[in-house]
Ligand SMILES: Cc1cc2nc3c(=O)[nH]c(=O)nc-3n(C[C@H](O)[C@H](O)[C@H](O)COP(=O)(O)O)c2cc1C
């Protein structure tokens with residue numbers, strides 16, 4: 660298999676600005692330690708959780724990331740096969756390089772990530788297509804009113820997909836592929852407009868402020884993802900694991916709160932769950948696994964996180980994700 664080109668590797672690895680938030684996500688996990696309980700007779704752990712009616716093997720999901728065919732010739736179809744083999748769920752990026760119908764044909768449970776477009780009719784057609792393909796939730800990314808400055812991509816002159824690769828889910832009625840527009844005029848009414856065009860659960864991705872979590876609940880969304888886009892949007896944004904407690908408090912159990920950014924090992928999952936997350940998503944680790952080993956690589960990477968979580972649960976004295984509580988973590 661050809662190696663990832665340095666330009667594409669930088670696209671996947673990089674972040675906005677000076678990459679402080681990118682580094683902060685992992686560094687923040689490194690400043691938290693577990694305070695384990697002992698003699699809890701956990702026996703066999705049960706990692707399964709159910710989100711909007713879909714059961715997954717463990718609370719470790721695949722975050723939406725763009726352009727998987729840059730990492731592997733089978734692109735998002737291979738990612739979905741690997742995700743299904745691990746018993747997990749994949750959020751398909753709106754910038755996927757495979758048609759959502761082909762990804763769905765793997766039988767992997769899918770959610771679809773959306774950047775609401777200024778053209779409301781086009782947005783509705785994209786959502787309708789994903790819904791018809793069988794996706795089970797709509798993940799609306801709200802942290803991207805503009806596309807951030809990413810120095811690595813600028814330096815590398817990375818602007819476009821290579822010939823023959825397109826965002827397959829952005830074809831309009833004529834078959835022309837539209838480009839994704841970021842929309843700095845989006846307000847909370849977009850949630851109400853999406854609610855009117857789809858019956859799918861709506862999950863907002865990119866919440867960091869507790870006041871926005873409260874607004875999201877008021878607008879009737881079904882879930883939240885605490886995310887800073889893996890440090891690719893606002894450089895200087897708070898690390899996600901540091902933002903989580905206030906968001907969880909504001910939500911007060913009314914909705915599931917998920918988290919992504921910097922989750923690299925089973926203990927990171929345990930810490931996020933202890934601080935109130937229902938599940939986590941992983942972005943770059945899945946891309947690297949896809950590039951290195953295709954579907955089997957993705958399966959192994961997710962399995963590795965799940966095995967690590969299982970061991971961490973046993974060692975911290977918990978049998979299920981629901982048993983994880985904030986008293987199990989402390990500052991390093
Ligand atoms: C290469 C790459 C592409 C991404 N593309 C999208 C995208 O199309 N839509 C989106 O909502 N988030 C996108 N994200 C953000 C991820 O969904 C997620 O928030 C982030 O990767 C989590 O951090 P992690 O990579 O540290 O696990 C992208 C992230 C990366 C690394």
Ligand SMILES: O=C(O)C(=O)c1ccccc1
Nearest residue numbers: 725726754803839888891
């Ligand atoms: O790179 C990203 O983070 C991202 O979200 C994106 C969105 C649209 C096209 C390409 C990438």
